[in-house]
Amino acid sequence: MNNIIEVKNLCKTINKTEIINDISFSVAKGDILGFLGPNGAGKSTTIKMMLGLVKPTKGKVELCGYDIVNSRAEALSKVGAMVEAPAFYGYMTGYQNLELYADLYGIDKARIEEVLALVHLTDDKNKKVKKYSLGMKQRLGIARAFLNKPEIIILDEPTNGLDPVGIIEIRQIIMALAESQNVTFIICSHILGEIAAMCNKVIIINKGRIVSYGPVNELVSGAGCNTLEEYYIKALGIDKIG
Amino acid sequence: MVKLLKIEFRKMHNSGLFLAGFAVVTLICLGISAIELSAKGFGIKESSYTDFMIYNATFVVVKFFAPLLMVLLAASVWGSEYANGMTKTFMLCKCSKSQFYISKNIFLLIMCAVISVLSFGVLTAVGIIRDSAGNTGAGDVWNMAKVYMLSAAGLIPITLITVLASIFLGDFQKSFACGLVVLLLSIAFDSVGAGSYLSPTHFLSCSPLTFYGTEKPISYAVLAAYIVILYLVGLFSFRKKDIWS
Numbered sequence: 001m002n003n004i005i006e007v008k009n010l011c012k013t014i015n016k017t018e019i020i021n022d023i024s025f026s027v028a029k030g031d032i033l034g035f036l037g038p039n040g041a042g043k044s045t046t047i048k049m050m051l052g053l054v055k056p057t058k059g060k061v062e063l064c065g066y067d068i069v070n071s072r073a074e075a076l077s078k079v080g081a082m083v084e085a086p087a088f089y090g091y092m093t094g095y096q097n098l099e100l101y102a103d104l105y106g107i108d109k110a111r112i113e114e115v116l117a118l119v120h121l122t123d124d125k126n127k128k129v130k131k132y133s134l135g136m137k138q139r140l141g142i143a144r145a146f147l148n149k150p151e152i153i154i155l156d157e158p159t160n161g162l163d164p165v166g167i168i169e170i171r172q173i174i175m176a177l178a179e180s181q182n183v184t185f186i187i188c189s190h191i192l193g194e195i196a197a198m199c200n201k202v203i204i205i206n207k208g209r210i211v212s213y214g215p216v217n218e219l220v221s222g223a224g225c226n227t228l229e230e231y232y233i234k235a236l237g238i239d240k241i242g
Numbered sequence: 243m244v245k246l247l248k249i250e251f252r253k254m255h256n257s258g259l260f261l262a263g264f265a266v267v268t269l270i271c272l273g274i275s276a277i278e279l280s281a282k283g284f285g286i287k288e289s290s291y292t293d294f295m296i297y298n299a300t301f302v303v304v305k306f307f308a309p310l311l312m313v314l315l316a317a318s319v320w321g322s323e324y325a326n327g328m329t330k331t332f333m334l335c336k337c338s339k340s341q342f343y344i345s346k347n348i349f350l351l352i353m354c355a356v357i358s359v360l361s362f363g364v365l366t367a368v369g370i371i372r373d374s375a376g377n378t379g380a381g382d383v384w385n386m387a388k389v390y391m392l393s394a395a396g397l398i399p400i401t402l403i404t405v406l407a408s409i410f411l412g413d414f415q416k417s418f419a420c421g422l423v424v425l426l427l428s429i430a431f432d433s434v435g436a437g438s439y440l441s442p443t444h445f446l447s448c449s450p451l452t453f454y455g456t457e458k459p460i461s462y463a464v465l466a467a468y469i470v471i472l473y474l475v476g477l478f479s480f481r482k483k484d485i486w487s
Contacts, residue, residue: 053333054484077336084487087327092256100249104335148336
């Protein structure tokens with residue numbers, strides 16, 4: 001089994017406080033990995049370290065065999081990501097925003113049309129982004145993550161602001177890409193039902209440590225639970241969610 | 243890096259800032275020229291092109307308006323992009339932090355040159371038109387261009403100070419305020435006299451006559467040191483800094 005993502009002993013300390021404490025995991029090509037945890041658990045920090053935005057205090061991240069710290073450009077050339085709320089230039093159209101990234105990657109303009117169609121934004125491509133709704137910005141962020149035909153896609157709360165139909169569409173796109181093109185996904189979400197429906201593996205993180213990691217079905221059935229939500233409550237040792 | 247530089251220009255073009263910037267620089271220069279032409283007893287009303295350029299309008303532009311525009315632009319290119327998450331977004335692409343830093347600063351350097359050339363062009367046009375004797379030669383313009391551009395080199399340190407503030411503060415308003423405070427303090431320090439060559443805006447503030455041979459070589463070394471140190475500290479800080487938002 002080829003691991004396309006390797007995270008080894010990742011630590012982050014800020015002002016002597018350990019935010020992330022010795023996190024290690026690997027993801028195989030074509031996996032859809034759900035990244036779960038309560039607010040402040042360290043999900044976003046881990047994702048940011050994996051993408052080279054934040055430097056780890058200790059540990060190592062390899063994406064497609066490239067070290068994110070030492071070979072940042074090579075590692076990120078095969079990655080598409082959307083971290084937290086997607087940012088765009090409001091005074092530019094959706095198409096113009098994607099064009100900036102297409103030029104940076106040397107991507108054909110036809111690919112822009114392709115990804116816009118994928119997220120159903122073709123009709124609104126010439127609208128200025130400042131006139132987009134939250135859901136449309138979210139779709140455009142996902143389109144940008146898909147733009148460079150990445151081998152790894154990391155999405156932080158991809159269904160934020162989407163209506164129920166939009167959530168199902170994004171789920172279908174993710175599952176189709178993973179199956180047909182063997183794209184690897186890491187998805188952070190608070191919607192446990194979404195993670196259960198999409199992901200074949202899951203990591204639950206709390207207070208900067210991995211609490212649970214493995215195939216969703218094995219973890220849930222192994223703990224004698226019926227749903228991922230039930231398992232999540234059990235793994236975190238809490239009474240209920242929220 | 244060329245691609246990143248192109249992106250900066252495209253952003254500027256799409257935002258309409260090129261047109262706005264062109265209009266602002268031209269109007270400021272024309273406005274100052276108009277005030278100077280109409281205000282009797284204000285400054286020295288010389289009629290020759292060289293005297294007009296040296297004593298009157300030009301150095302109001304170079305000393306204050308051009309650095310103010312550069313502080314605004316640097317805070318916008320760096321601070322504002324940090325704050326709205328665009329720096330983070332670009333850092334998710336396959337470009338190194340150094341390439342990103344260098345391309346943005348080359349863009350700012352080009353804008354320094356554009357503002358300087360544009361303002362010089364407008365003021366030269368006004369200066370030649372008002373030259374009642376009509377004896378301005380190409381040599382006069384060339385000599386003044388050299389002096390003007392040397393003065394404009396003083397724009398680089400104040401621009402880099404604002405860039406550095408943006409990297410540390412990650413916010414447009416704070417970065418702009420920081421750049422503005424340094425600019426004003428530096429201009430005040432320039433008027434002190436002894437030791438004024440140590441200020442980052444010394445070249446902007448000193449009289450053009452000082453470039454005709456009396457300027458101390460140490461001031462050139464100080465300018466070069468400011469540029470190199472600020473540039474390297476900015477690069478090092480940006481490479482080291484975590485991008486959280």
